[in-house]
Amino acid sequence: MTAKLPPGLKLQKVDERIMTLNVGPQHPGSGHMRLIVQVDGDFIVACDPDPGYVHRGEEKMAEYRNYLFNIPHLERPIIHDSCNILYPYVLAVEEIIGAEVPERAKYVRVIASELNRCVYILYWLGIYGIFLGHSTMFMWPMGDRELFIDLLEKLTGARVTHAYFIPGGVRNDLPANFEDVCLRQVNYFEKRIKEYADIFYNNPILIHRTENTGVLSREDAIRLGTTGSVLRASGVDFDLRTKEPYDAYEELNVNIPVLKEGDSYARSKIPWLDMFESCNIIREALEKMPKSGAVRTKLKPNPRGGDVTVYKRTESGRGSLGCYIVSKNKPEPYRLKLSVPSFRNLIALPYLLKGEKLGNMPAVYWSLNYWPVEADR
Amino acid sequence: MSILAPKFRLSYFLSSLTDNIFWIVVIFTLIGLPILFIVLFFVQLPVYESELINPFLTLSWIFHPELALPLLKAFLLTDMFRIIVFPGFGFAALIAASVIFIERKMLAKLQLRVGPFYCGKIEGILQLMADGLKLVSKEIIIPAKADKPIFIAAPLLFIGTAAAFVALIPVAPGWVVANIDLGLIAVFAVIGFFPIITVLSSWSANSKYPFIGGIRALFQMVSFEIPLILSLLGIVILTGTLNLSEIVESQANFPWIIFLPIGAIVFFVAMLAELERIPFDLPEAESEIVAGWLTELSGMMYGLVQLGSYLKLYAFAALFVVLFLGGWQGPVFFPPLEETLIHEGQTIGPITIQTPGLPIFSMEFFSGVIWFILKTAVVIFFILLPRGVFPRIRIDLLLDLGWTKLIGLSFVNIFIALALIYSGVFGPGGLL
Numbered sequence: 121m122t123a124k125l126p127p128g129l130k131l132q133k134v135d136e137r138i139m140t141l142n143v144g145p146q147h148p149g150s151g152h153m154r155l156i157v158q159v160d161g162d163f164i165v166a167c168d169p170d171p172g173y174v175h176r177g178e179e180k181m182a183e184y185r186n187y188l189f190n191i192p193h194l195e196r197p198i199i200h201d202s203c204n205i206l207y208p209y210v211l212a213v214e215e216i217i218g219a220e221v222p223e224r225a226k227y228v229r230v231i232a233s234e235l236n237r238c239v240y241i242l243y244w245l246g247i248y249g250i251f252l253g254h255s256t257m258f259m260w261p262m263g264d265r266e267l268f269i270d271l272l273e274k275l276t277g278a279r280v281t282h283a284y285f286i287p288g289g290v291r292n293d294l295p296a297n298f299e300d301v302c303l304r305q306v307n308y309f310e311k312r313i314k315e316y317a318d319i320f321y322n323n324p325i326l327i328h329r330t331e332n333t334g335v336l337s338r339e340d341a342i343r344l345g346t347t348g349s350v351l352r353a354s355g356v357d358f359d360l361r362t363k364e365p366y367d368a369y370e371e372l373n374v375n376i377p378v379l380k381e382g383d384s385y386a387r388s389k390i391p392w393l394d395m396f397e398s399c400n401i402i403r404e405a406l407e408k409m410p411k412s413g414a415v416r417t418k419l420k421p422n423p424r425g426g427d428v429t430v431y432k433r434t435e436s437g438r439g440s441l442g443c444y445i446v447s448k449n450k451p452e453p454y455r456l457k458l459s460v461p462s463f464r465n466l467i468a469l470p471y472l473l474k475g476e477k478l479g480n481m482p483a484v485y486w487s488l489n490y491w492p493v494e495a496d497r
Numbered sequence: 498m499s500i501l502a503p504k505f506r507l508s509y510f511l512s513s514l515t516d517n518i519f520w521i522v523v524i525f526t527l528i529g530l531p532i533l534f535i536v537l538f539f540v541q542l543p544v545y546e547s548e549l550i551n552p553f554l555t556l557s558w559i560f561h562p563e564l565a566l567p568l569l570k571a572f573l574l575t576d577m578f579r580i581i582v583f584p585g586f587g588f589a590a591l592i593a594a595s596v597i598f599i600e601r602k603m604l605a606k607l608q609l610r611v612g613p614f615y616c617g618k619i620e621g622i623l624q625l626m627a628d629g630l631k632l633v634s635k636e637i638i639i640p641a642k643a644d645k646p647i648f649i650a651a652p653l654l655f656i657g658t659a660a661a662f663v664a665l666i667p668v669a670p671g672w673v674v675a676n677i678d679l680g681l682i683a684v685f686a687v688i689g690f691f692p693i694i695t696v697l698s699s700w701s702a703n704s705k706y707p708f709i710g711g712i713r714a715l716f717q718m719v720s721f722e723i724p725l726i727l728s729l730l731g732i733v734i735l736t737g738t739l740n741l742s743e744i745v746e747s748q749a750n751f752p753w754i755i756f757l758p759i760g761a762i763v764f765f766v767a768m769l770a771e772l773e774r775i776p777f778d779l780p781e782a783e784s785e786i787v788a789g790w791l792t793e794l795s796g797m798m799y800g801l802v803q804l805g806s807y808l809k810l811y812a813f814a815a816l817f818v819v820l821f822l823g824g825w826q827g828p829v830f831f832p833p834l835e836e837t838l839i840h841e842g843q844t845i846g847p848i849t850i851q852t853p854g855l856p857i858f859s860m861e862f863f864s865g866v867i868w869f870i871l872k873t874a875v876v877i878f879f880i881l882l883p884r885g886v887f888p889r890i891r892i893d894l895l896l897d898l899g900w901t902k903l904i905g906l907s908f909v910n911i912f913i914a915l916a917l918i919y920s921g922v923f924g925p926g927g928l929l
Contacts, residue, residue, distance in 0.1 A: 253889030
């Protein structure tokens, strides 16, 4: 019998010591990807991540649509963080077509971006909880997410896929009474996420499971090119909101949380600390925002750029997200390249899993702040 | 409208119903009745109170219900009633079903959601029935390379072993299916079957994830059986008996949890591990090994294993109650029944049915059963609670806990029991 096996796997004999496990894509602990894991007893010998199951050709699609029509489909790779994935694209397009952004729109963008970052982190945290078998930690963040989803629905009109940022500002102004509602929700939310420490982060079993597992040293984190929470958990103080501030972040105080341990526990804690910082940024932005004014500049109907190449990057929920656009004097980009943080963080996975126990696989894998759909684009 | 769900029409529904009824009647008359007559021709029917018990008597019971009462009374006194209905399988399955429902509702409240809500109008009480129907109607898929006889037999063996465990639990004075002098040893013998069945099921599936799950289950159950047994040695030393009913009777004044709290804690933790519940649900760790040793089970095979594991949960909780919380012992709060009702019977109602006396259902029986169920419910609550609070533990931490900490604590427990005897707390002049 010659069964046709999927690539990367081969038939094994019974007496072979090393067993190959095909984790995914139809596995509750893999996401839309496949990990080929070789185990010797309970220890992982090698791990070969195999992404690409949800590749949708977003970059190629972008070459056939003009700069405005690209907005809704470019946020599809990660709909939970849709404002942040559009941010570098919008900044790059503004530079190509030469649009000015009003001062008020810059602050509105920061508020929407930080709200969306919290929404994304809560989703990620819920899945981290269920990966470790903690079902309450799955339900609580999913429930608290509704607070900010409702806010974003008021602001943008859509619950998840906002398509809110456009070149030259944002789509519409804040609704009436938005500042008060937002401030109240943010204050309540900050109280609520403090409770996560009691049930999750101070839980002795969780600390046992995640501490000293998958340790990524500072040098390795830089050498492998990781970004975002993974890099900051390894002790590198790198965040584009402070290092290369864009839009209104120049005028805001941003204190980025950094931990030194570099293990799964630190990597899981950084996004949680990030949420507190997001709350502070939202409060400060609401205070400093110009109380009136335009939120968008009028664009030409079909804006076309000159012969330029632009690279812009912003800090998304997972790390620095870059957008590279080559413009050839046409209404649509000649080439668009998204440099996504998920793919950069995935590179660290084979190094971290080597020599770990099989039980640590979900704890290490999901702590990398990795989103399979975004990595495939 | 979609193709898969055609429009519902009452006439189609009614005609399908009448079709079904027609075929049932036809099959019964053509096949069922001849078989019945052939059986009646060869089998000798029993005689009870100088009356021949035959199937056609049921027709006369429709008009004279009191004729059935002596037979019902006779059935209540048989061993078959004990095995099928009250202290045995039926009672335990009822408790297991209610535990599944309560677990889902309780966990939902803990996690700020509603839980089952729509099925059965009132708070989703019929959700379990819907789930059961779904499992029954599903196709049973057996892997191509599986060892079929063992793979099919494993869920049945599992539920059978769980039922055997239930049979050893005394619920009220004299109400136990199997009253064995070496009851505690019998309990350990029955528990010893679970890892074997788990490994058989996982190995015969011939698949990688069930195999890893089975090996994990074997590790876990074998390493936690030792503290489980050792933690009960203290009680055996103090009571000097292995009979579960006698252990309950020895707790008339004090439950053993007062004197042996460390033993109770060790037993409880080891019990959680034996039951494969969170935080010790490694054999079914979803994000690592799909569903562990249950991965290849489908349809009602999975349902049987789930029912078996909840029966096991009830049996362990009941064992904890029997050993540490004094079983059915407790103050009688049930209003006393009339003596004549219990011993001689009574005439009831306008049709005047003479009920026979049932001395087995005495005062202490009702009070004992209520106390037993209350205590079991409390223990089950504490078994369910960690599911909402803890994440899953890792296998090396689990084995470390089982082999070092729990075994050490259970030895401390034994020394406490010996100290209680030598210091004269128990024995002549002591408390008991």
